[in-house]
Amino acid sequence: MSSVPKVFVAGATGLLGGRIVRALLDRGAPVRALVRPGTDEEKRNALTALRADGLEVVEGDISDPAERLAEAVGDAAAVVSAVQGGPEVIVDGQVNLVRAAEKAGARRFVPSDFAVDVTKIDDGDNFMMDWRRRAAAAYADSPLEVVSVLNGAFYEVMTGFMGLVDWEQGTLSHWGDPDQPIDITSVADTAAYTAAAVLDPDATGTLRFAGEVTSMRRFHEDVQRGSGRTLRLRHLGSADDLRAEIARQASLTSNPFDYVALQYQWCMVSGKAKFDTLDNARYPEVTPQSLADFVRATTSAS
Numbered sequence: 001m002s003s004v005p006k007v008f009v010a011g012a013t014g015l016l017g018g019r020i021v022r023a024l025l026d027r028g029a030p031v032r033a034l035v036r037p038g039t040d041e042e043k044r045n046a047l048t049a050l051r052a053d054g055l056e057v058v059e060g061d062i063s064d065p066a067e068r069l070a071e072a073v074g075d076a077a078a079v080v081s082a083v084q085g086g087p088e089v090i091v092d093g094q095v096n097l098v099r100a101a102e103k104a105g106a107r108r109f110v111p112s113d114f115a116v117d118v119t120k121i122d123d124g125d126n127f128m129m130d131w132r133r134r135a136a137a138a139y140a141d142s143p144l145e146v147v148s149v150l151n152g153a154f155y156e157v158m159t160g161f162m163g164l165v166d167w168e169q170g171t172l173s174h175w176g177d178p179d180q181p182i183d184i185t186s187v188a189d190t191a192a193y194t195a196a197a198v199l200d201p202d203a204t205g206t207l208r209f210a211g212e213v214t215s216m217r218r219f220h221e222d223v224q225r226g227s228g229r230t231l232r233l234r235h236l237g238s239a240d241d242l243r244a245e246i247a248r249q250a251s252l253t254s255n256p257f258d259y260v261a262l263q264y265q266w267c268m269v270s271g272k273a274k275f276d277t278l279d280n281a282r283y284p285e286v287t288p289q290s291l292a293d294f295v296r297a298t299t300s301a302s
């Protein structure tokens with residue numbers, strides 16, 4: 001029998017959750033993954049292929065009645081949430097998951113935070129972070145040890161979803177002071193740090209990791225170096241101009257997802273959600289990939 005505690009992972013079919021499962025298995029932890037009944041068949045198959053490495057798959061949803069969800073958690077000592085969704089998932093679902101973990105006798109909960117420094121921003125700065133703070137307030141009375149893992153922005157998001165790099169136009173756009181320090185980490189390294197923290201009996205509170213502390217100027221240089229492409233750096237305005245642009249867009253749409261990428265950028269380029277300290281040194285065995293190497297690997301693969 002393994003002496004490494006069993007870990008329950010919700011959101012295991014997701015971008016980050018799947019990597020966390022792999023990183024936990026690599027550390028010899030038995031893992032039980034929660035998979036929704038209607039989940040994508042390909043994602044389910046990718047997970048079930050890991051059974052030989054010590055993965056158990058249980059069906060369920062974090063909104064299931066707490067009694068049933070507690071059965072799914074079973075004898076896991078730690079519960080990791082890597083779910084993504086609206087307030088019904090991030091607030092109600094995660095609170096339900098904490099209650100189920102308590103019932104099951106788990107000791108530790110890692111919420112689906114994985115972001116810039118949520119402890120430093122205010123309500124209204126980023127609506128998706130507001131939900132995470134609301135969830136944390138709702139389970140603050142829990143006897144579980146809560147370990148929150150923060151990683152800044154994913155390399156994958158900075159070079160993709162944020163819309164900063166336009167390969168066709170040959171531009172890289174940014175708001176704010178190009179030399180403002182920002183925290184960024186790859187999905188794989190975030191997962192590796194998360195697995196290390198989950199299995200570390202001394203881990204507690206909020207842990208902050210960064211693959212790189214960079215700036216938009218250095219980000220531009222590294223994306224060019226990694227891709228071998230020349231990209232014109234476009235300055236879109238100050239951090240205050242970005243705040244005004246977010247307010248303008250918010251007045252035009254009832255869907256806040258239309259401007260959430262700008263809210264994440266503002267949290268970074270304003271410096272408000274910058275990490276004051278890093279916990280990388282707790283886990284020296286995790287050697288994060290550089291942004292330039294990440295870009296080299298992803299652009300040569302595509």
Ligand SMILES: NC(=O)c1ccc[n+]([C@@H]2O[C@H](COP(=O)([O-])OP(=O)(O)OC[C@H]3O[C@@H](n4cnc5c(N)ncnc54)[C@H](OP(=O)(O)O)[C@@H]3O)[C@@H](O)[C@H]2O)c1
Binds near residue numbers: 010014
């Ligand atoms: N710092 C950054 O730059 C950054 C960027 C992206 C994400 N993140 C954070 O990383 C975390 C994970 O995001 P992700 O991009 O990996 O998400 P994702 O790929 O969209 O995956 C979400 C996962 O949650 C599961 N899920 C959703 N609702 C559920 C429910 N009711 N019950 C059980 N499982 C449920 C999904 O299951 P199905 O497969 O069945 O849908 C899926 O496994 C989030 O906290 C997110 O905010 C951070």
